[in-house]
Amino acid sequence: MEKLTAPKLMLGSPNVYADILHVTGFKAPDPVIVLQTRTACFLMVSRMEAGRARATNPALTVMTPEELKMPVSQRRRLSAWAVALLKHAGVKRADVPSAFPLGVARRLEGAGIRLRVVEGAFVPERAVKRADEIEHLRTAQRATVEAMGVARDVIRRAHIGRGGELRLGGAPLTAERVRRAINLALLERDCIGGEPIVACGAQAVDPHAVGHGPLRAGEPIVIDIFPQHVETGYWGDLTRTVVKGRPSPTVIRLYRAVLAAQARGLALVRAGRRCSAIHRAVSLVLERHGFASRTIEGVSEGFTHGTGHGVGLEIHEAPSLSRADGVLRAGHVVTVEPGLYYRDQGGMRIEDTVVVTRTGFEYLATCPKTLVIR
Amino acid sequence: MEKLTAPKLMLGSPNVYADILHVTGFKAPDPVIVLQTRTACFLMVSRMEAGRARATNPALTVMTPEELKMPVSQRRRLSAWAVALLKHAGVKRADVPSAFPLGVARRLEGAGIRLRVVEGAFVPERAVKRADEIEHLRTAQRATVEAMGVARDVIRRAHIGRGGELRLGGAPLTAERVRRAINLALLERDCIGGEPIVACGAQAVDPHAVGHGPLRAGEPIVIDIFPQHVETGYWGDLTRTVVKGRPSPTVIRLYRAVLAAQARGLALVRAGRRCSAIHRAVSLVLERHGFASRTIEGVSEGFTHGTGHGVGLEIHEAPSLSRADGVLRAGHVVTVEPGLYYRDQGGMRIEDTVVVTRTGFEYLATCPKTLVIR
Numbered sequence: 116m117e118k119l120t121a122p123k124l125m126l127g128s129p130n131v132y133a134d135i136l137h138v139t140g141f142k143a144p145d146p147v148i149v150l151q152t153r154t155a156c157f158l159m160v161s162r163m164e165a166g167r168a169r170a171t172n173p174a175l176t177v178m179t180p181e182e183l184k185m186p187v188s189q190r191r192r193l194s195a196w197a198v199a200l201l202k203h204a205g206v207k208r209a210d211v212p213s214a215f216p217l218g219v220a221r222r223l224e225g226a227g228i229r230l231r232v233v234e235g236a237f238v239p240e241r242a243v244k245r246a247d248e249i250e251h252l253r254t255a256q257r258a259t260v261e262a263m264g265v266a267r268d269v270i271r272r273a274h275i276g277r278g279g280e281l282r283l284g285g286a287p288l289t290a291e292r293v294r295r296a297i298n299l300a301l302l303e304r305d306c307i308g309g310e311p312i313v314a315c316g317a318q319a320v321d322p323h324a325v326g327h328g329p330l331r332a333g334e335p336i337v338i339d340i341f342p343q344h345v346e347t348g349y350w351g352d353l354t355r356t357v358v359k360g361r362p363s364p365t366v367i368r369l370y371r372a373v374l375a376a377q378a379r380g381l382a383l384v385r386a387g388r389r390c391s392a393i394h395r396a397v398s399l400v401l402e403r404h405g406f407a408s409r410t411i412e413g414v415s416e417g418f419t420h421g422t423g424h425g426v427g428l429e430i431h432e433a434p435s436l437s438r439a440d441g442v443l444r445a446g447h448v449v450t451v452e453p454g455l456y457y458r459d460q461g462g463m464r465i466e467d468t469v470v471v472t473r474t475g476f477e478y479l480a481t482c483p484k485t486l487v488i489r
Numbered sequence: 490m491e492k493l494t495a496p497k498l499m500l501g502s503p504n505v506y507a508d509i510l511h512v513t514g515f516k517a518p519d520p521v522i523v524l525q526t527r528t529a530c531f532l533m534v535s536r537m538e539a540g541r542a543r544a545t546n547p548a549l550t551v552m553t554p555e556e557l558k559m560p561v562s563q564r565r566r567l568s569a570w571a572v573a574l575l576k577h578a579g580v581k582r583a584d585v586p587s588a589f590p591l592g593v594a595r596r597l598e599g600a601g602i603r604l605r606v607v608e609g610a611f612v613p614e615r616a617v618k619r620a621d622e623i624e625h626l627r628t629a630q631r632a633t634v635e636a637m638g639v640a641r642d643v644i645r646r647a648h649i650g651r652g653g654e655l656r657l658g659g660a661p662l663t664a665e666r667v668r669r670a671i672n673l674a675l676l677e678r679d680c681i682g683g684e685p686i687v688a689c690g691a692q693a694v695d696p697h698a699v700g701h702g703p704l705r706a707g708e709p710i711v712i713d714i715f716p717q718h719v720e721t722g723y724w725g726d727l728t729r730t731v732v733k734g735r736p737s738p739t740v741i742r743l744y745r746a747v748l749a750a751q752a753r754g755l756a757l758v759r760a761g762r763r764c765s766a767i768h769r770a771v772s773l774v775l776e777r778h779g780f781a782s783r784t785i786e787g788v789s790e791g792f793t794h795g796t797g798h799g800v801g802l803e804i805h806e807a808p809s810l811s812r813a814d815g816v817l818r819a820g821h822v823v824t825v826e827p828g829l830y831y832r833d834q835g836g837m838r839i840e841d842t843v844v845v846t847r848t849g850f851e852y853l854a855t856c857p858k859t860l861v862i863r
Binding site: 144162163165166191213214217219230232234299307309322323410415430431438439 | 505538539592593604669672673684695696698789804805
């Protein structure tokens with residue numbers, strides 16, 4: 116009879132694979148191997164990393180190729196590490212994540228080890244955040260809100276040139292300048308901004324386009340800031356859409372629809388709610404405001420993405436607020452971010468990151484939702 | 490008879506898997522599928538990304554789940570994407586990288602597709618850089634050198650307190666303050682610094698420890714800066730070790746040994762040279778200076794890492810200047826970074842990143858190698 120829980124095997128760089136960082140608390144750029152049995156959590160690292168690994172988390176059983184007496188010729192092969200570690204631990208059968216590297220899997224199977232692929236979350240307990248994790252997320256989100264304030268302030272200080280372009284300090288105010296101001300504000304708060312989105316007018320129609328060049332008055336500017344805290348590894352996520360000067364009636368209609376859809380989504384957030392029900396309700400609000408979704412010549416318009424996603428040691432993690440299955444639990448941290456995208460009208464998105472509670476939600480950090488910047 | 494070249498299949502986020510970014514030129518946070526056949530390069534993305542993907546690289550054949558008429562219930566499964574794409578392209582057999590996700594592999598095999606794992610580099614042409622790539626690397630390395638200048642300057646402006654601690658502006662000069670100055674300098678040059686190492690005294694004994702707290706006079710401070718350029722994705726890599734005030738005779742001996750070892754390593758760099766021969770020669774210089782490598786109670790001391798590594802769209806990529814096999818080729822970009830680490834004497838490392846040429850090497854950017862900062 117198959118036992119229900121086999122040892123769990125993971126392999127990769129803790130700085131890239133959040134599951135490994137979550138389980139071990141050990142940060143490193145190079146690949147490591149983690150084996151969780153009923154009685155121990157093994158972490159296999161290079162000799163160079165062993166001391167730091169032991170100091171980081173005394174609960175781990177840290178092993179190196181040398182300690183497992185691997186032949187020198189095998190010590191550079193991660194697949195050989197895995198074979199040696201499982202042999203040492205007496206493990207003949209292990210659960211691995213769907214992303215487990217095929218090359219290593221074939222070597223392990225060649226050594227007589229049976230692997231079972233676990234589809235979906237491999238460390239599902241990651242989705243429900245502990246109190247210390249929520250504090251880390253709050254810190255990251257506060258930095259994100261403050262960086263949004265800096266971006267708004269830069270746009271507020273700009274004036275409108277004769278052709279409608281924004282100008283500041285004698286030069287055009289570009290997406291790149293606002294992005295740099297955001298990144299500086301984040302860095303001062305120990306967060307790495309990557310490429311925050313500052314997308315004006317037609318650029319914002321693609322929700323992932325980062326935006327470039329001069330910003331213009333009267334057009335919606337989508338600002339999406341999603342930094343990672345350097346020390347803790349947790350992320351923030353926040354989007355606002357602003358207009359410098361006077362928005363057109365169409366932009367105001369888009370704004371009202373998205374704001375109402377976000378309010379509806381937030382109102383539905385609480386432990387026990389089906390994620391897909393939230394997404395459906397949000398979509399319905401947008402439709403009732405007259406904004407349908409459609410695909411023309413292979414290009415989608417309208418509400419082209421899900422309502423939200425979990426945030427933690429990854430910027431996109433479980434749960435998904437979309438058509439997918441799933442139920443919210445207290446301690447989930449999710450974004451609620453409806454958006455509308457039309458080739459002829461531009462993009463509009465409003466996003467907050469909130470903690471799910473038994474009775475509703477709490478913002479990690481609050482940020483005004485004002486459209487117009489005078 | 491087996492054909493020699495099967496279509497190549499890759500799967501993952503271009504922002505994480507440099508092979509995919511290199512082949513497609515398309516940046517995105519979400520996973521995509523790439524299928525290179527003899528006649529076409531397919532890129533499968535979500536509907537939301539299709540427009541941007543087509544605009545980025547017209548040579549790609551961009552596909553979406555909708556265009557492949559996948560049933561709605563399958564459109565969220567990446568493994569189903571892969572099955573649909575291979576079926577569309579008439580591919581029954583594909584080469585995949587060793588890191589290919591096992592879960593997807595099993596689904597493909599279940600659909601009758603044969604996968605061959607390619608060990609080692611999957612896009613080996615990435616190691617030899619084109620002229621435009623070398624320009625991108627040069628830009629990143631220049632920013633890195635300038636950030637090192639900023640770090641040196643901060644330490645130069647500090648004074649030595651009564652207890653030997655460095656002070657600046659009425660407060661202790663800490664690793665964190667220097668790191669922030671480095672990161673600001675990098676950001677102003679469109680590079681993301683991550684966690685540059687500023688490790689003083691005993692902290693530097695672990696080559697990957699980032700360093701924290703007050704810096705002290707007379708002790709070696711290892712500064713290792715390795716940023717990624719936000720737009721191009723290429724990395725820089727540079728290490729210097731400095732001492733504020735008067736170094737001990739031991740520190741001077743360490744410095745001379747590492748400097749001589751690096752000079753020897755650089756002198757051996759040229760197309761056609763065995764990588765392992767360079768590593769051996771560098772190790773020998775350190776030993777001849779009286780610095781042996783040894784392992785005591787599972788902790789290594791001496792020269793505990795390889796001589797260098799390739800740099801490109803990944804901070805660590807082929808070729809490896811270590812005991813591993815490999816021969817340098819013109820257009821390789823590699824670090825040369827011998828180091829010494831002793832628990833009782835601290836750490837010392839000097840690293841430059843260079844382009845391999847037919848006759849030797851060229852620095853991507855030059856940076857002084859002075860130990861002492863007065």
